[in-house]
Amino acid sequence: MGLLDKEFSDGNVVIAKVDDLFNWARLSSVWQLGFGLACCAIEMMATSASHYDFDRFGVIPRNTPRQADAIIISGTVTLKMATRIKRLYEQIPDPKYIISMGSCANCGGPYWEHGYHVLKGIDRVIPVDVYVPGCPPRPEALLEGLLKLQEKIRNESLRKKTV
Amino acid sequence: MALKTETMILNMGPQHPSTHGVLRLELELDGELIVNVKPHIGYLHRCFEKHAEAMSYPQVIPYTDRMDYLASMYNNFGYVIAVEKLLGIQVPERVEYIRVIMGELQRIASHLVAIGTNGLDIGAFTPFLYLFRDREKILSLFEMTCGARLLYNYMWVGGLSHDIHPDFVRLTKEFINYFRPTITELNNLLTFNKIFIERTANIGVLPLDTAINYGVTGPSLRGSGLAFDIRKEDTYSIYDRFDFEIPVGQGLVGTVGDSWDRYYVRILEMEQSLRIIEQAIDQIPDGDVKAAIPKRIKPPKGTVYTRVENPRGELGYFIISDGNLNPFRVKVRAPSFVNLEVFGELCKGHLVADVIAILGSIDIVLGEVDR
Amino acid sequence: MYQFLFNLSGSEIIATIFTAAVILVFILLFVLFAVWFERKVSAHMQDRLGPMRVGWHGVLQTIADFVKMLQKEDIIATEADRKLYTIAPVLVFTGSFAAYAAIPFSSKLLGSEVEVGIFYLLAVSSFVVAGILMAGWSSNNKYSLLGAMRSAAQIVSYEIPTALVVLSIVMLTGTLSLEKISQLQTAYFWNWNIFGGPEFSLAKFLLIPFMFVGFLIIYISTLAEVNRTPFDIPEAESELVAGYFTEYCGMKWAMFMLSEYANMFAVSAIVTILFFGGYQSPFGYLGNSIGAEWLVPFEQAFWFIAKGIFFVFVQMWLRWTLPRLRVDQLMTVCWKYLIPYAFLNLIIVGFISLL
């Protein structure tokens, strides 16, 4: 997703090493957009706070989307909010990642049936990399979501995918 | 001669570090002075009232959790009291005691977040994390009781979902002993910090008559100097058995009703909550916590309005029953919703930096504002 | 250093470039260290661990951040003023980098022996204001604009108390050269200016309290000049999102961070030179006592950087303890308290030095 991604067709050693370095850098410094929506935001705050400490993984909240790498959709997305989230997503420079945290962001959660004002899943608006289930997910679950995201980043490449 | 200047509209939120969620404030600025504030809400409107009409009475309880997600226990509490009043059932003594203890623990946990975020808005990052660390201890008490950290679905109509753990009483006492000195530490670190006082004293003064006319309740009203607490005023459950005081704002460092007073009332309230827990924890009678749970909850036709003292103020449930399994209408009087109304009034004439100090001191939870 | 290289190569250009390169490398290394250090300091103050996953206790964290930022897309908003927007971070960094030219790291390692070093430092450090204003204006973002306005007002105001305190030291030492000021405070720590300077007389003891006042004033105002808590109002995370660099991303933003941390060390260096003996060791030199004179400059550099980092640490300590002031209170502190006290201090120091 970065500027150079899939720009190179042949996979030589240099590219492979650069790949490793770039991926390592990306995955060790996933800065999240400091932004909470609903109940899950409190668990997200708890994850950043002393007991669980997101900073161990290099995750720090940045308040402006321009300096963030990942956005954690922490809670119910309403129709009124969805357009704003889309805009925030567009403001983040590439490469960017989305963690959908909690049932509401995944699929509407408990509001799936009668929620006339709830968007049933953030993936209807923006692409999601990792889904973290739970209502709300425990901080451990969010940490696991981050580890999954890191795993995903580790397998990214500058090489063009050949079929 | 005064220079004619134009005002500037500044949008704060819905994504902003200190709007406590997805509140959007439309500030009209003259330089950095606030001319007018228009709050826009509804970014977290999750249709609670529609869900309540579509669900049976017990099924509504999990949705009440998700309204004020910082004080879920208390939302359960208010709702089950309303339904019990409609049904006319009496819950066992043991249940009452456990409910009160849980409710007061929840009040402390909620105030910890309120105080922490108020400090965070003013730039004090470290106290916020200290308070989250202490809150973690309360959450683990809840977790050992009902298995959830944040949204509990613990209080059921006529009882509780689980009995308390055998270690609960011991650990709660340990927590009380741990927590008392923490309040002193917090006072030293933040409350009486000169800069913090400078930032909050005389800022956002809420006069008592305005507060009453706007329907402000909870610590925000008490900060203005009126000892109005529904636990005493319109007592419910077994609060009349405990000895506690209602702290009010006295204008220790500024005017009565300023941001600092609202903040300090919360700190004093945490101490009172500890007192209530201390009194209640030793008296929990034996018994079954599920004895009074009815098989089928089908209240008679009628209406009921009950109110409880949520950490943020008066939480009211207005339930209309048409005699069916589902409520006909549930209207929630959310304290944050009402308290936020007065916000525009408080901000006028202050600076941009004060807006967040005031917002932090009235302590809103957007889940409850928008429901 | 410049002299040494000049003698070695015989070319001014090579000597200049090499000296500049050494200082640039120092700044980069220092920033890499300082960002990691800040995160660790804040974490340990807050009962956390801080970065743990990359390298030993996360020492590689800043490198990872840096490499990541290299890869980030460079967004310039359509409505932004492209030219100013691009120049601003460069200008800000140039300002803070230029300041290092006059800072004596040791008796041998200094970029340029300017006779008016302290004057140069004060002049160059206000260069940053222009860059910040540019950044705020060109971003075309209201938060940026507010942040830049606040920042300009703040930096310009706080230069006055700084200059007044500097003036009192200049009066005492009779020189504008940072190198000479450092040299004067030689040998042991009781010769430092904070303890009244090297001359052993009645004036020395009379000066001590006023030197402490001077030190406090200059430390507070330099804190404000580098926008650190409790004066981090231009960036005020919870009010202005990220202040004047709200719209910046990737490497451009990294340059702002680079200059912020470089500035932190620069102002700590000024405080060290003026009051804490500059590069002088507090207890004499190991090199002198074992007869290895080539060791002395290295020892001096060590002491200088150690003192600098200590003051940087104090800045971090304050940042993670205190809330932040409001913009009008910030001005009140400066104009109503610091400047009058600095004036008074200046007059008293002047009288005492006449004794």
Add this chain to the structure above:
Amino acid sequence: MKNPEEIFELLKKEFPEAILGIDKEAPTEPIILIDPPQIKTISLFLRDNPELRFDSLMVLSGVDDANGTKVKDEDGTDVISGGTLSVYYHLHSVYLKHKITLKVSTPRGNPQVESVYNVWRTSDWHEREAFDMYGIIFLNHPDLRRILMPYDWNAGYPLRKDYKNPEFYQGMKVPY
């Protein structure tokens, strides 16, 4: 401190036409029924009378009584026609410590109630919410806009019992 019956008697004496009756059917508290256009006058009286001093509006709730007749509209779904929408006012007095509930009912076709914005400022957002959710028009409210739903929401009033959710809003699919 007065009980609701006493307050009812007092009001009945003062405003014989505007007070429509008292509903004691509710198990907990009786409800005083009021004529919609008169609600503001009565509210002012309740607030300013020294014996009553209802200085605080606890909650204002709109309710769809759903007491009309159900008819099928063109696409075959049930629509309620006729009947009433109601507004409940829960008042209490901070100083005298008594409570009372008022109710006004207004026809569903043209729901109009006098606003009590100038009596209790609490009602500002509550009235906007009732308008947002039920479409009840509060006359003389200075700023009657939608509050919780988006300003451009045009699919009706969500808490009415015959509300139908739209398929799309701004290109986003609404149903699950």
